[in-house]
Amino acid sequence: MLDGPVTFRPLTRADLPLLGRWLEEPLVARWWAHETSPEALEADFGPVVDGTDPAEVLLALTGGRPFGLVQRYRIADFPEYVEELEPVVAVPPGALSIDYLIGEPDVRGGGAGAAMLAAFVADSWPRYPEAGSVLVPVAAGNVASWRALERAGFVRVAEGPLTPDNPVDPPDHVLYLLHRPPGR
Template sequence: MITWRRLGSDDFPLVARWLAAPHVHRWWYHEFTPEAVERDFGPSARGEEPGEDWLVSVDGEPVALMQRSRIADYQEDFDELSAVVPVPDEAVTLDYLIGDLGQVGRGVGSRIIRWAVERTWADFPRATAIIIPVVAANIASWRALEKAGATRIAEADLEPENPIDEALHYIYRFDRPS
């Protein structure tokens, strides 16, 4: 069973461990000191910004982090993405990591994505689409999106999070079921 709850400051040590893990740090190129985790996740945990950070558990064990936001709430992201694909006004984006290395490669990512998509339709009734750009080199991430039912709608050069990555991104979309 998949559940999630808003990330709180008590979760920051776990998030720091996940961000430091090589399988996560490669794609989530974040600092993982306590100060950096507080800086990057504190505003969301305190409700001071529109983006949401969720701790995802499978069968009661925390295994992943899911971020969710309306694309239009972050102007720089909206501008970059809408230069490449049409972005509906209420479109949402997701980002995710599997922190528990024991859950990597077991289909958990696609299960969590499917679950988050269903929750997003319920939580954002005006959203008609979920649009997710993924660096092309992150094969596991875009394969999880495809297994979850996303459609690749474009390829584009976008600013990569990790400076060692090429700019090429695949852009995926889920459309609200009619």
């Protein structure tokens, strides 16, 4: 359950042990399949902390307590990803994408994911004035994830094969889109 509004702060190196614990949570590990050694966490998240990677990684907090992680990036900053997406869906110019997880099991359920996503997208519009939309691919089997997107206002726009985050999954993905609201 959420203990107040969702806020965000940038990931720091001091947060890497917490992130490692979250990535080992069975529900998170199922979909993220990420190495959790200190070296792997540094290799994958150190460049973001240093500002040398074009993605942003932020912790989601409620009541001052970190409970989740959200990564935000311009899809165009990763040309190989654009190439992979284009056969499945037209990538809108300037589109952002996000990856996310809720690491604290006691916060899952009750709409926490949808609240985190809605707050994060609202935070994204003023930070990325050129972005007219957010496009999010999700493994088709991750029903909780795509339902959270739907509750946050995203609309399914495509289905198709993409490289899965977890190699045990089939390539089946669903893609969700949210356009910038007028006046935002």
